[in-house]
Amino acid sequence: MSRQQSRQLFAHYYARWIRLYKEGAVRPVTLRKYEKVLDYINELAPNVHLNELNRATYQAILNKYALSHERQTVLDFHHHLRAAIMDAVDDELIRHDPTRRAVIKGCAPKLKKSKFLNLYELQLLLRRLELDSSVSWDWFILLVAKTGLRFAEALALTPEDINVEEQIINIRRSWNYKNPAGGFQKTKNASSVRKVATDWKLIHQLASLCEGIPRDRPIFVPDGKRVFNSTVNDLLEKYCTEIGIPVISIHGLRHTHASLLLYEGVSIPSVSQRLGHANTTTTEKTYLHIIQELENQDRDKVMRHLSQL
Incomplete structure (x- = not known):
């Protein structure tokens, strides 16, 4: 594992991952979802490096996000992050999967409109x-x-x-x-x-x-x-x-x-x-x-x- 690669900022890796694997491969509306996740990484974990990603640091990111989002939204956020992280694991930029057994939390759901009428x-x-x-x-x-x-x-x-x-x-x-x-x-x-x-x-x-x-x-x-x-x-x-x-x-x-x-x-x-x-x-x-x-x-x-x- 490259020492230089392992110490790159997680946000920088995720931005590069989006450009490499998602731009031109998904619809613009889907691409914006990945870019929104990147905004949250820069907000919640701006100084976290790849070599610092473990179960505890990853769970801390999810927990911060969960403070202002419902559980389903947190789950979607987790899925977007995990896709990039698993590629980093496959490329040996991260030694172990930090997303394993992650706990998905969330704030109380807001009152929603009815899904359908009779x-x-x-x-x-x-x-x-x-x-x-x-x-x-x-x-x-x-x-x-x-x-x-x-x-x-x-x-x-x-x-x-x-x-x-x-x-x-x-x-x-x-x-x-x-x-x-x-x-x-x-x-x-x-x-x-x-x-x-x-x-x-x-x-x-x-x-x-x-x-x-x-x-x-x-x-x-x-x-x-x-x-x-x-x-x-x-x-x-x-x-x-x-x-x-x-x-x-x-x-x-x-x-x-x-x-x-x-x-x-x-x-x-x-x-x-x-x-x-x-x-x-x-x-x-x-x-x-x-x-x-x-x-x-x-x-x-x-x-x-x-x-x-």
């Missing part, structure tokens, strides 16, 4: 929307509720993506709303490029909204203006509070869409494909509680059937 609550919300002849966030909310699109996918829709004849919405890309300049970008994964079927009423409503909008321009992104998901979330919070239902986020409407489909008996592969998940495992993990509930209902049906034989 059918009655969703119906109340959709009846509250003000749907006139002009493009608005109310139309955007209806679109996500009926399709389960991701926020960035819905923003990227253009008139040419609306196929009235086949009642299909083509998802080909997403909108980089986190960048002040905006612009189209690739979807989250290859499976996210898909065709989402919808009812005839919504498809004709969308077609009417598109009148006068250039076929290659986003329907919901005004020319030269930046959009924020907080704008839609604030509007949703206002509506939910007014009608007395749990406050939901725009991403929560995507979860609502998937949950209601599962409760209606739509298969996991079909829901997975509709959501643009990379595989059904993602769907199963995300909606495990619903799947388990449905399995219990299926068991009761089996027992009722067997009792009749």
Whole structure:
């Protein structure tokens, strides 16, 4: 093991590791997560060298981070750090794995918005929307509720993506709303490029909204203006509070869409494909509680059937 390498600052090693292994290999949004972790290393452990990384010093870094972050966020932070540290171990820059048996702590979780609504609550919300002849966030909310699109996918829709004849919405890309300049970008994964079927009423409503909008321009992104998901979330919070239902986020409407489909008996592969998940495992993990509930209902049906034989 090189004496000079082993004494380099951990923050310097991590910065170099990002440039070497992550730049150009991951999406910009993912790269920013690694860069954010680097900011925290510079804040929490600016003087820690590689040869000083052991279980105690590593745990101390996690503990400091946990003072102001929830456990799941700390776990994500740990995973980002560990990826680089394991490469350092493999390269013999660190003698032993300092992340082994790390204890993941975290501060008390904040009050979160509901993850999804039930059918009655969703119906109340959709009846509250003000749907006139002009493009608005109310139309955007209806679109996500009926399709389960991701926020960035819905923003990227253009008139040419609306196929009235086949009642299909083509998802080909997403909108980089986190960048002040905006612009189209690739979807989250290859499976996210898909065709989402919808009812005839919504498809004709969308077609009417598109009148006068250039076929290659986003329907919901005004020319030269930046959009924020907080704008839609604030509007949703206002509506939910007014009608007395749990406050939901725009991403929560995507979860609502998937949950209601599962409760209606739509298969996991079909829901997975509709959501643009990379595989059904993602769907199963995300909606495990619903799947388990449905399995219990299926068991009761089996027992009722067997009792009749």
